[in-house]
Amino acid sequence: MIYTVECSYADPGSEIEWNDFYSLDKLPALISVAGFHTSQRFKALDRGYPVYLAIHTIDGPTVLTGEEYRQKGGGNFSRWQRHITDWHRNLYGGIDRAPAVGRDELLALCPSGPDPLIKMGVCPSAIHAVALERVPERQWLAKLDRGNARFAEPRSDDIRLYAPMTEQLTSARSVMAAR
Numbered sequence: 001m002i003y004t005v006e007c008s009y010a011d012p013g014s015e016i017e018w019n020d021f022y023s024l025d026k027l028p029a030l031i032s033v034a035g036f037h038t039s040q041r042f043k044a045l046d047r048g049y050p051v052y053l054a055i056h057t058i059d060g061p062t063v064l065t066g067e068e069y070r071q072k073g074g075g076n077f078s079r080w081q082r083h084i085t086d087w088h089r090n091l092y093g094g095i096d097r098a099p100a101v102g103r104d105e106l107l108a109l110c111p112s113g114p115d116p117l118i119k120m121g122v123c124p125s126a127i128h129a130v131a132l133e134r135v136p137e138r139q140w141l142a143k144l145d146r147g148n149a150r151f152a153e154p155r156s157d158d159i160r161l162y163a164p165m166t167e168q169l170t171s172a173r174s175v176m177a178a179r
Helices: 015-031 061-065 067-072 115-119 172-178
Strands: 002-009 036-044 052-058 084-093 105-110 125-132 138-145 160-164
Touching (some): 002 015, 015 036
Antiparallel strands (some): 002 052
16 A cells, blocks of 8 residues: 655754654654555655655555554654644555656656646556545556656646655565565
8 A cells, every 4th residue: 555645844944954854764764664665755846735745655554553653653753743734644555566766757646637647658557545534535646757758748737746855765574575
């Protein structure tokens, strides 16, 4: 399942420090939780939706209610909490693993359907909300090559583009299971 966390951050004076904490401390702590397989963090390229997006591949909803998650990842950012705005969490089914988005790629999400992404020259995957906020109920996601994506054509306002802030982290358990 795909677990997404979206938010914006309202204190420019501490935003760099918060981003360092999230990318360097929080993501590695999350990926060490049993049931987490991948984690990657992104920043929005456009305004109108939350600035930050984290996408994780997890076993299912029980991972998020477990003690290990509460201890290592869930909510362990009280120092930053008062500056976090527009916070949303969703759990999606439909694909087994979040795509790893490289430095020369972008992640695109579109809740209105696959056609706007197909027009950009990519083949999107459908995901559907199964737990937490469940909004949007359905999304399509795709990786775009920054150099080859069709940006010259008018882009649907419904497409959210994100640049990776980190590489995708993979749990040691997932790496060993793949061997």
